[in-house]
Amino acid sequence: MPMPVKNDRAVWFKGGDLTCSIPPGKRVKTTRLVLMGPPGIGKGTQAQLLCKRLGICHLSTGDIFRTASVLKDQASPALQTALHQMHSGELVSDTTVIAIIRERLKCLECEGGFALDGFPRTIVQAEALETLLRDHHVDLTAVINYELPIDQIVARLSGRRVCGHCRAVFHLTQAAPKTPGVCDNCGKPLYQREDDRPESVRVRMRAYEQSTKPLIDYYQQRNLLLSIDADGTPNGICRRTTTALREFTGSATEGSSTANQKTNPR
Numbered sequence: 001m002p003m004p005v006k007n008d009r010a011v012w013f014k015g016g017d018l019t020c021s022i023p024p025g026k027r028v029k030t031t032r033l034v035l036m037g038p039p040g041i042g043k044g045t046q047a048q049l050l051c052k053r054l055g056i057c058h059l060s061t062g063d064i065f066r067t068a069s070v071l072k073d074q075a076s077p078a079l080q081t082a083l084h085q086m087h088s089g090e091l092v093s094d095t096t097v098i099a100i101i102r103e104r105l106k107c108l109e110c111e112g113g114f115a116l117d118g119f120p121r122t123i124v125q126a127e128a129l130e131t132l133l134r135d136h137h138v139d140l141t142a143v144i145n146y147e148l149p150i151d152q153i154v155a156r157l158s159g160r161r162v163c164g165h166c167r168a169v170f171h172l173t174q175a176a177p178k179t180p181g182v183c184d185n186c187g188k189p190l191y192q193r194e195d196d197r198p199e200s201v202r203v204r205m206r207a208y209e210q211s212t213k214p215l216i217d218y219y220q221q222r223n224l225l226l227s228i229d230a231d232g233t234p235n236g237i238c239r240r241t242t243t244a245l246r247e248f249t250g251s252a253t254e255g256s257s258t259a260n261q262k263t264n265p266r
């Protein structure tokens, strides 16, 4: 297993001709993943664990927008447009997101590999990614799709509590604060995000299912889809993912026709 890479993701956050402070090294075989899954499934946590384990870079489009909010004036014109759309509560337009990805081609080509998180979100974005990768002779290793019954996702999200001061995240049953309603880190009150309330979560979930179903079919048709059961502890789910990935890439290189079947080793 390669050593974990700890670069500053300068290219991803700022784009252009920058170089990461510690560019990931050349690999015999580069792992390039797309991570998919509904809100609240723990995709961000899995992205971090997987990247640490596989030594690849976590490339989150949401992170770019959050970082750009701080950069403000230094943000490129494409990013400034995206921030405007994000702040008005919409998904950023395909044109803008694709422009942002184009500015970060170096990350997609990087020999260190990547886990894309939050992109693509639509068929138009997936097609653009496919063209970009094909034009630069880069192959995706797999598209990991995390799955969990909707009731469990609602329970996870509706138990989440966030500190309004230091942003620490707790859970009423899975990661309860020492004193109910109070942040362990800074002692300030915890609150429930508006969009974590069960009614809102169900609406977000329906929207996700409508917009993502086509992407699942899209990647299944390309024999890239690897569905993973997202029940269990973060480390357990990560182990399940890497085991499934090993089996998947093994069967893919052997030309097996079962490469896109569900693989959920527990």
Ligand code: AMP
Pocket (backbone or CB within 6 Å): 061, 062, 063, 065, 085, 086, 089, 090, 091, 092, 093, 097, 117, 118, 119, 120, 121, 125
């Ligand atoms: P995330 O952290 O992935 O949930 O993204 C946070 C916000 O960034 C989203 O609610 C969107 O406004 C925007 N965003 C991130 N990635 C995309 C994308 N691929 N397409 C459209 N909007 C995106």
